[in-house]
Amino acid sequence: xxxxxxxxxxxxxGKVVDAxxxxxxxxxxxxxxxxxxxxxxxxxxxxxxxxxxxxYHLNLARQAGIPAAKLDLLAAWRDAPIFDQRERxxxxxxEALTGMAGQPIQESxxxxxxxxxxxxxxxxxxxxxxxxxAWNRIGGGLGFAPPPAAG
Numbered sequence: 628x629x630x631x632x633x634x635x636x637x638x639x640x641g642k643v644v645d646a647x648x649x650x651x652x653x654x655x656x657x658x659x660x661x662x663x664x665x666x667x668x669x670x671x672x673x674x675x676x677x678x679x680x681x682x683y684h685l686n687l688a689r690q691a692g693i694p695a696a697k698l699d700l701l702a703a704w705r706d707a708p709i710f711d712q713r714e715r716x717x718x719x720x721x722e723a724l725t726g727m728a729g730q731p732i733q734e735s736x737x738x739x740x741x742x743x744x745x746x747x748x749x750x751x752x753x754x755x756x757x758x759x760x761a762w763n764r765i766g767g768g769l770g771f772a773p774p775p776a777a778g
Contacts, residue, residue, distance in 0.1 A: 630770030633679065643765075650758045657751035661691045666701065666714060667721045667752070668759040673702055674725050675763035682773035684759075689777060716743030717752060724756045 637644045654664060665688040672680035688698060700707040704718050720740040723732045740749055765771075 630772065633766070633771050633774075636765065636769060636771070647758055647761060650754060654751050654755045654758070657747070659748055659751055659755070662688070662693045663714060663717055664752070664755050665691050665693060666697065667717050667755060669698070670701055670704070670718050671721050671725050671756060671759045672763055674722065675760065675767060677763035677767040677771075678773045679766035679771035680759065680763050682776060686774065686777040713743050716740050720749075720752065721756045724753065725760055 631639075655661070665684055668684045669681065669688060672684055685698065694709075696709055697707075700709060701718075704710050704715065710718070716739050719736055723736045740752075744752060
């Protein structure tokens with residue numbers, strides 16, 4: 628099978644695209660900060676090695692005003708003091724959910740996330756993480772070519 632382009636997937640599975648976009652719009656309307664959700668989407672895309680999603684969310688992260696230093700150090704966020712406590716909790720939660728195949732999430736990780744976010748925020752953050760994991764599997768699995776870099 629040859630790689631799909633995103634536009635091919637949109638044409639052949641438009642209802643799936645619409646559903647995932649609706650999920651993203653719900654997260655955007657939830658009140659979670661756009662820079663925070665973009666950092667999470669980038670980190671999950673790094674873990675899942677989805678080049679399409681990495682480039683797409685790098686473009687959005689730059690538009691959202693995330694400093695280049697944070698983008699540069701995202702893979703090593705635990706050791707980079709530039710990330711605040713809320714970002715650290717979100718990134719830890721994202722890594723836990725992304726890597727949970729076959730292993731439960733540690734209660735300490737859940738408690739750390741719950742301490743940093745309201746129940747509503749945590750629900751929408753979890754939805755954002757689930758959504759980008761789905762996109763990563765679609766884009767990476769079908770081999771979407773990355774979009775052009777912006778900025």
